[in-house]
Amino acid sequence: AGLSISVVKNALYKVIRAVDSKAIGREIVVQGGTFLNDAVLRAFEQEIGHDVIRPTIAGLMGAYGAALYAHEKAQAAGKAMELSTLLSKEALEEFTHSVKAITCRGCSNSCKLTVNTFSGGRKFISGNRCEKPVTGVKSTEAQYNMFEEKRKLLARYTYKDTGKPVIGIPMGLNMYELLPFWYKFFTTLGYDVKTSPASNRQLYLKGQHTIPSDTACFPAKLMHGHVEALLDEGVDAVFYPCMTYNFDENLGDNHYNCPVVAYYPEVISSNIQKLKDTVFIGDYVGLHRRHDFPGKMYEILRRHFPNGTFTKKDVKKASDAAYAEYDLYMRAVRAIGDKFLALAEEQHKPVIVLAGRPYHVDPEINHGIDGLICDCGAVVVTEDAVACKEKKFPTKVLNQWTYHSRLYAAAKYVVDRADKRVNLIQLVSFGCGVDAITTDEVRGILHDGGKIYTQLKIDEITNLGAVRIRLRSLFAALDLQ
Template sequence: MSLRIGIDIGSTTVKVVVLDEQNKLLFRSYERHYSKARERACETLRSIQDMLKGQMVRMVITGSAGLGVAKAAGVDFVQEVYATAAAVRAYYPDTDAVIELGGEDAKIIFFGGALEERMNGSCAGGTGAFIDQMATLMNVTVNELDELSLKHEKIYPIASRCGVFAKSDIQPILNQGGRKEDVAASIFQAVVDQTVAGLTQGRELKGKIVFLGGPLHFLMGLRQRFVETLKLDEAHAIFPEDGDCFAGIGAALCSSDYPEQSFDDLLKRLEESVDATNTVDTMPPLFTDQADYDAFVTRHNANHPPEADIHTYAGDAFLGIDAGSTTTKVALIAPDGGLLYTYYHSNLGNPVAVVLEQLKEIYKLCGDRITIRGSAVTGYGEDLIKNAFGCDLGLVETVAHYNAARHFNPDVDFIIDIGGQDMKCFKIRNGAVDSIMLNEACSSGCGSFIETFAKALGYSIADFAKLGLLAKHPVNLGSRCTVFMNSSVKQAQKDGASVEDISAGLSISIVKNAVYKVIRAASADDLGKHIVVQGGTFHNDAVLRAFEQELGRNVTRPTIAGIMGAFGAALAARDLRLNASGLLSEEALQSFTHSAKPVTCGLCTNHCALTVNQFDGGRKFISGNRCSRPLGKEKVELPDLMNYKYKKLRSMEGKGEGTGVRGRMGIPFGLNMYENLPFWFTFFTKLNFEVVLSPESSRKLYIKGQHTIPSDTVCYPAKLLHGHVEALVEEGVDAIWYPCMSYNNDEGIG
């Protein structure tokens, strides 16, 4: 038998192996290809020419990026699941499941009977690229991340569905003094959770499990998290010596089914395919020329508040503050909505200090000419700022944004606000907010999406955005996960696309993600006819133009798109029509003091983590409480009705008035069974069953049933019930009662 060559071309690496007649490994290589897969494969084959020159060989290509290379070169191809399965059956025939993590894909293959595969789809969270992103965030190499993780003492819960959301979890931990060792291990735990929860889909991971792919081959900390989470011993957790190129070994094994060919001819065909021109999928330009862009800018610049000058204006004014989670925005307006003063800046984790400084500045500019008649605050820090400075009104963000949008377009029926990591969409009906949509597990339609690529290509976000405005051939990058898009960008660069074309293509991708992933619109009419756009991302003219082109209609972008929350709050303060504002005076600000300390409330078993904010004059504001008792507002001891209900339902267990001779009936203690338990307990005990309830809901109980969840899109309470059912199975009940109840009987009460 001739020598056999297997080439595994993945999303980020190329693996080449050579097997002899006895399946002995004669050569192996594992190299990153940096979007130049064909070149990398050819370089590796040229390096072993001395071994194979003039010989007849069998060669097969596999891998997620291998099909295109195989077709271009006329080389045989085998699907990677079959290649992996072939290698596993040859070397570990009693395997029950395979977990394989690659650069951008993750898969689980179940053996036993028919081969079953689970693979990640539109999200690359929990893959090698996700780990790369997190290492970059922590300013360490992947190997250093691995070494850190092996010294961990605790695990933090970190989102693994999206690299951007994970960043939001990690940053506060590091800012609050969390150990890098603990964060590193938590990142690996997030990968494990994503793999187990996202890919098992109703199948249990048990028996002998083989772990494959680069991340699981090189990262000892990741291995440790998998072994501990799945509770595997050495006999059931198999890490092959060549696990990083196992699919390549499988491809070589599969080549036995294909004809022999000349090695020299195969190498020549691969080399010729490198020079084959790849056509870049392009789209029409955002603007045809400079005049087209100038007309666009003129149209949108018309949406601005009336002109006002705080240095010359005299009269009444109204203050609006938007205390966001990361930024603070301030707007001081005249009665006609004219902007007298604006502020937009990071709050650096201390919004009170920022607002104090801004109020002092505003009072200094107002002098005796301007009187602040009303003030309102919205946003994440609404209650804190309202209590600290005596603002007259606190209002929810949606109302503040609607106030501002309505000021610029009285007929507004849809508002979309795109920030750095979040996206909010409001439908307006009959002058009120009718429905709200938010991005959940993916942030690829947000500002940080384009910021990531700007930094990677060495530009500031503002300069990068401008590059795409007049690009002639924007690259069609589709609407995909940030991690996947990274490969698309690299491929586009390889195929000759300019930075300008990529910038324009990314702006279009943000819009596609927003419209089709978050809003899930079938057409522009699903959004509305009078659309107002807000948020810092829409200051990017390329994104705004792409949004209009995708919808096929013009939209309204106020020139103050970034401070619309503060502007809307100021309008609400104006509409209060107060004679005098309760806002702290300029004199009171001079003696203003603020301190905050964390305390744990001991007034009940909730043990809420409170923050006690103390201000000058003995003023106090307590946040974090889930009831009014820490505020000292409880005059009488009220009964804990939730606790009463829980204990009452929990007591409905056992034989009741029956004998229990017909067996033990398990009932999951959650969802509709929780509410309907009095009926079912009476029903089954009257029939002489003994009722057994599942334990109280907990994180531990959720993990118990995690492997049985068939869909990642169901709600958390529904996922949690899988743990309740598993607990009843372990309890050894005779049957579990959980009927499908699409509706309850209407008893005509009320």
């Protein structure tokens, strides 16, 4: 009974987003296989306060609707007399289907593929992040993917073994944006910097035993593996500071980091026992206070490295170099965005602002969704490349987090563009409680501006079938517009 009621309430108030049970009306026909369950049907009727109609074909109504839609489209195109490709009754009686899971070795993605084989040797392959497993060749058409360009920018900050003490930085969460800052800071100060390896399933499993709660978002849980990997590589110190505030980009009412990004170092330090055997710098720092930062960092580093040879003047010099490097990185990101937008306009390509967080560029987190969008012929631009083009504007929610301010500004940018080919897709990680707020606000901004809102939820599950359907549906809807 509890399960049935929860299914109904979730559908009414979280999916349909009805204000109350009376808002959906009185004459109601239900459809879908779920409503063939009598308990769910009765829970629905009790929740809304009256009976509803359940057709005997409730579980097949979607299929009938698809067939009717295809028939109407065929008639409109003058193809009504063409023979259907549906199997005959005789062919259905001899129909066979088998499923096999394999790992593709066609490129570095190493996709986990599901190969469906049907009667007559026909196959359908899913789980691929590029077209190579399907076509046998990777597309040679030029793709404009800002996720890939940002990964290339970050790849420049590599480990150089000069014999100096090594600072290990876990590559996750806010470090996907702040790596240029911290890399420049520590190398200028006389340290070598080593980042953790690229995320993959094995790295996630390496740290899984130290995750205290499975309710956290996948990007946060992935940090455990990154820290464990750095410890295995024998770095002299792991640097992962708490940061209540982010840089103030003047787009919101404040400029906080979300609670997970801000304070996850506390979770890491409390649950990874091996950290007690090395230097862990998880102190609270504030990059937004540039004047105070050098003095604060000098105190932190002196506490962790009492025998260090650096002076306050050295830390100030390293700080100035770090702020300059971060500024160069962000300018490069925005320049690439401008370039891609210009190319899209010149080549008449659709543009998708793939709006999420800095860590969504991690292929293990986004599962290659950026590549799937490019395969649909679109140009992918990130939210931080266009948010800077907007000024602060009123929102219906308290706009107090830097990353979220970018989401709203990116949605406003899409709405303000006269070009109908520019649209937005929001990436949401399962377990992100704050995105319950951001999704409503981004949806509202886009809908008020006559744009389609599309959300893709991602976590450690890599089944991209639903994502492909959602993307194809979006582009079909945009073509109709």
